[in-house]
Structures are given as C-alpha cells and as structure tokens.
Amino acid sequence: MTKILVIEDETSIRENILELLKAEGYNALAAENGQIGLQLATEQLPDLIISDARMPKLDGYGVLTALRSNAVTATIPFIFLTAKAAKTDLRQGMELGADDYLAKPFTRGELLRAIATRLEKQAAVNRQSQQQLNNLRTNITLTLPHELHTPLNGILCGSQLLIDEANDLEPQEILEIAGDIRTSAERLSKLVQNFLLYAQLELIGTDPEQIEALRQNSRTDSAKNAIIDAATQKAKQAGREMDLVLDLQDASVSISQKKLQKIVEELVDNACKFSSPRSKIRVASKYENSTFVLFITDYGKGMTVEQIAMMGAYMRFERKLSSQQGPGLGLLIAKHLIELHGGELEVDSIPQEKTIVRVALPIAN
Missing domain, CATH: 3.30.565.10 (Histidine kinase-like ATPase, C-terminal domain)
Known part of the structure; x- marks a missing residue:
C-alpha cells in the first residue's frame, strides 16, 4: 500500500487530507509540525510527502532541505502546500528540490491528480533504475566469463609450458613465453578494472546525489x-x-x-x-x-x-x-x-x- 506522509499544522486541513487519502486506499500518516514530520519521514520512509510551507518550529523548507541532504530520503517526492501563490515562495521551494505545489484552497481533484502524477513519475524513475541494474547484471553474467577466460587461458597455458619444458627451453624462448604471459596478465588486469569501473558508473548514474558529487x-x-x-x-x-x-x-x-x-x-x-x-x-x-x-x-x-x-x-x-x-x-x-x-x-x-x-x-x- 502506498504510504503518504502529511505535514500540516492546521488541524482541520490535516484531518481532511488524511480522511481523503484513506478513502482513496492510501496508507496515510500525519504530523502536526515540521520536526515531527521530519522524524516520521526518516523512520517510515513514505512514498510521498505533502507538507505545508509555513509552519512553526520547522517549516516546510527546512523539512525539504533536511530530506534532500539525506541519501535515504533524498528522492522521496515532495509536494508543497502553500497559502501564497507568490513566485518567490514557489521558486524557493523548487530550488530546494520540491516536485510540485498546491495553493490553498485546493480541490479534492487537484490534490489527487498531483499525487498520482508524482507517484507515476517516481515509479518511472524506479523502473528505469531497476532496468539499468538488470542490464548491468545481465551484461556481467553473459560477458564477464568469456572476456576473462581468453587472457586467463594465455596465462595458464604459458605458465604450464614453462613448468613442463623448463629443462629443454632456450633462454630466449623462456623470455618470449614470459612476455606472452605478461601481456595476457596486463589484458586481464585492464578487463577487471574496466568491469569494476563500468559497474561503478552504472550505479552512480541511478543516484542524483552521486552524480552531483562526481561533478563537484x-x-x-x-x-x-x-x-x-x-x-x-x-x-x-x-x-x-x-x-x-x-x-x-x-x-x-x-x-x-x-x-x-x-x-x-x-x-x-x-x-x-x-x-x-x-x-x-x-x-x-x-x-x-x-x-x-x-x-x-x-x-x-x-x-x-x-x-x-x-x-x-x-x-x-x-x-x-x-x-x-x-x-x-x-x-x-x-x-x-x-x-x-x-x-x-x-x-x-x-x-x-x-x-x-x-x-x-x-x-x-
């Protein structure tokens, strides 16, 4: 069941939203201020958060800033509720990473459409991330054994030849076989390094925070x-x-x-x-x-x-x-x-x- 956290200090608005969400089949949680809301968000990890922008103790901007700075909660969709439609308020929320906003008063339909849109977009992101991970697993499973076998076989064959024929080989022949072993080992080393780097880059690509850290x-x-x-x-x-x-x-x-x-x-x-x-x-x-x-x-x-x-x-x-x-x-x-x-x-x-x-x-x- 989809879990939605509502952070709203006005009791009547909070209870109306909770009643609406439960009637629609959502698992709805509530917090009467930003401090409690932030604690619930980190403990319960909801699928979406709806928060008032202006609240005592810790306002919605503070909640959003804290959530986006935590890797565990950074990608939770966040919808602001605001009594003001001032561009400065909206821009501040979007710059902090809000996904959407609703200006009070809003209708039941507006709220449900906003929720459905954010959940679907998040689901699309999750599907894409999962597909990338699936592709990574498939690529490694299908290609890694073959790619590693070729240079590894060169190392095994060359070293076995040295063991079996050591007494009969000329110094120049030993050097040539050793050189072939070294070439195979270098190729194997590069393959391992590239596969590890490939896996790392695939994982970074699914995490906006890691992408930002990489660029800084x-x-x-x-x-x-x-x-x-x-x-x-x-x-x-x-x-x-x-x-x-x-x-x-x-x-x-x-x-x-x-x-x-x-x-x-x-x-x-x-x-x-x-x-x-x-x-x-x-x-x-x-x-x-x-x-x-x-x-x-x-x-x-x-x-x-x-x-x-x-x-x-x-x-x-x-x-x-x-x-x-x-x-x-x-x-x-x-x-x-x-x-x-x-x-x-x-x-x-x-x-x-x-x-x-x-x-x-x-x-x-």
Whole structure:
C-alpha cells in the first residue's frame, strides 16, 4: 500500500487530507509540525510527502532541505502546500528540490491528480533504475566469463609450458613465453578494472546525489596537455605513434584529468584496433558554442548504423568475423563518463572508410 506522509499544522486541513487519502486506499500518516514530520519521514520512509510551507518550529523548507541532504530520503517526492501563490515562495521551494505545489484552497481533484502524477513519475524513475541494474547484471553474467577466460587461458597455458619444458627451453624462448604471459596478465588486469569501473558508473548514474558529487570540484585546467599525454601513450602502446596527428586547442574543462585521460585512452585504443597501421588517427579539439569539443577520427573498418544504435549495451561487434576485441565496454565507459559530467558523445561512421567520435564537455567556470 502506498504510504503518504502529511505535514500540516492546521488541524482541520490535516484531518481532511488524511480522511481523503484513506478513502482513496492510501496508507496515510500525519504530523502536526515540521520536526515531527521530519522524524516520521526518516523512520517510515513514505512514498510521498505533502507538507505545508509555513509552519512553526520547522517549516516546510527546512523539512525539504533536511530530506534532500539525506541519501535515504533524498528522492522521496515532495509536494508543497502553500497559502501564497507568490513566485518567490514557489521558486524557493523548487530550488530546494520540491516536485510540485498546491495553493490553498485546493480541490479534492487537484490534490489527487498531483499525487498520482508524482507517484507515476517516481515509479518511472524506479523502473528505469531497476532496468539499468538488470542490464548491468545481465551484461556481467553473459560477458564477464568469456572476456576473462581468453587472457586467463594465455596465462595458464604459458605458465604450464614453462613448468613442463623448463629443462629443454632456450633462454630466449623462456623470455618470449614470459612476455606472452605478461601481456595476457596486463589484458586481464585492464578487463577487471574496466568491469569494476563500468559497474561503478552504472550505479552512480541511478543516484542524483552521486552524480552531483562526481561533478563537484572536477576540473582539468589544461585539457590539451592531458589529451596529448593520454593519446600519445596509447598510440605508443599500439605501435602507432607515427600515425597519430594532433590538432588541439586548449581549455579548462569540467572533468578531472584522470577521467578525461581515461576517455581519451579508450577512444584512441578503439581507433588503433579498428584501423590499419600507417593510416592516420586524428585527435583534434576546438571551442563550439561555449563547449569544448574533441574529435577522434580513424580511417578503418568503421561501424554500421545498427552497431552505433546498439552502443548502449555492452557487446562486441562482429565477434565471429573479427579477431579484434570489439569497441563495446571501452566505448561505453567513455560514454558514461562523458554523460555523467554533463557532456555528450556522438559517433558518425562510414563502414570501411572512417569513424569520427565527437565528445562535447562543459567548459569549467
């Protein structure tokens, strides 16, 4: 049964609302002032709160401020009741995070419609959050065993070969096998780190407070330097230093240097994987409508419209047709990081010709 808390200091109004809610089948709770209401809200965790704005001891604004500062109660829908329809009062409530307001006197229909609207919107948010968690569980269940098995198998086979043939192997052969083991171990380590980061970003994306915390104090003073370091290092690892072309304008952007470099690393890594050696990989940036825009272009196999549309789910494109690891998880991590910081990622590609990834990030104040 849906639980609704009513915080109202006027006895007649409070009792009328309670009677109405109970008649409609709601589990209704009541508090005669803000202090009691706040205590009930934290103890009972109602599905919705209806509160008068002006009350003694602790007014509705104080109640809302306290609720929004508590992670447990921060997302409870909140409807203000106000005797005034002054714009200043309404704006104050909305700025604090109120979901709706009703000006007294209000009708039975107005109250019920406001309640139904807020509950449905909250239900939609909950469904979306649950779907994201379900997708996360499904993606990890289906893909994690396969992705981990490949490098793990390389480590097991290489180490077993050293054990079985140690007396017959030449020093150079031992070094080569050890190098293969190290390469597999590094790939395994990156996969584990990326899966953990992916899971963390999925969970952050369901919590407005965590999104806000992520954005606060996130700043890179020189995006150009951070991009050069990340792109150059990734191209060097792939043996593609001579293919890298940099054309960068500098800016201060609203994302930490570590996360900006993670984005660049994943996007340049994909560009290296899906283009041939000695073909150019262009990394450029510019100002565009007071936004910092980064372009990463490769002239490789490209992506189809269908593949771009399916970017929201972790998958490896053309797994049976290509020996390269697909763009799925790295591209998805980059997309999540960008969107969580108020930016956007777009992919434009011509199959067998080129792919352009456009990243837009807010300029830091």
